Amino acid sequence: MTDDDAPIVLTDMVAEFRGPTWTLSNFAEHPMDIDGHRYATVEHYFQAMKAVSAEDHDCIRDAATPDEAKRLGREVDLVPDWRDRRTDVMRRALAAKFTPDSEAGRFLLATGEATLIEGNDWGDQLWGVSDGRGRNLLGVLLMERRGALRARE
Numbered sequence: 001m002t003d004d005d006a007p008i009v010l011t012d013m014v015a016e017f018r019g020p021t022w023t024l025s026n027f028a029e030h031p032m033d034i035d036g037h038r039y040a041t042v043e044h045y046f047q048a049m050k051a052v053s054a055e056d057h058d059c060i061r062d063a064a065t066p067d068e069a070k071r072l073g074r075e076v077d078l079v080p081d082w083r084d085r086r087t088d089v090m091r092r093a094l095a096a097k098f099t100p101d102s103e104a105g106r107f108l109l110a111t112g113e114a115t116l117i118e119g120n121d122w123g124d125q126l127w128g129v130s131d132g133r134g135r136n137l138l139g140v141l142l143m144e145r146r147g148a149l150r151a152r153e
């Protein structure tokens with residue numbers, strides 16, 4: 001077989017984080033310890049980190065569901081420079097969730113070379129892709145984390 005005859009290998013893609021890939025969602029329950037506190041989901045940590053006041057932070061951390069954490073996170077007074085900080089906050093949460101020995105970490109590694117995209121229908125074009133557009137920052141950070149896990153193997 002010449003190179004011209006070689007089959008075209010399409011790169012796999014995960015287009016949304018639900019159903020079989022729910023583990024990749026920030027709303028999936030994977031308790032993690034950060035700075036001596038337990039957060040039920042990435043969303044709990046991410047939203048809590050928006051709060052200026054410790055009281056608001058704790059309230060979001062203890063929210064009953066990730067939806068509730070997200071709702072509360074949109075109501076609090078934001079820490080200064082939240083826009084500059086948010087990527088590192090998300091990166092930190094993902095590192096705490098996707099550890100080498102965790103189920104979540106193994107799941108992420110098992111996605112291999114697939115392109116990870118947080119396709120969504122709630123209009124988020126920063127962390128994901130909605131209506132065919134978006135920066136897909138969550139997908140990018142997940143792929144970054146996967147690379148870090150792979151480098152440790």
Ligand SMILES: Nc1c(N[C@@H]2O[C@H](COP(=O)(O)O)[C@@H](O)[C@H]2O)[nH]c(=O)[nH]c1=O
Pocket residue numbers: 025026027043046070073074118122124127138
């Ligand atoms: N995963 C997921 C959502 N998306 C999450 O919301 C976060 C951004 O929130 P904000 O900064 O307030 O716009 C970020 O973690 C993103 O992944 N929203 C949902 O309503 N349902 C969901 O299943």
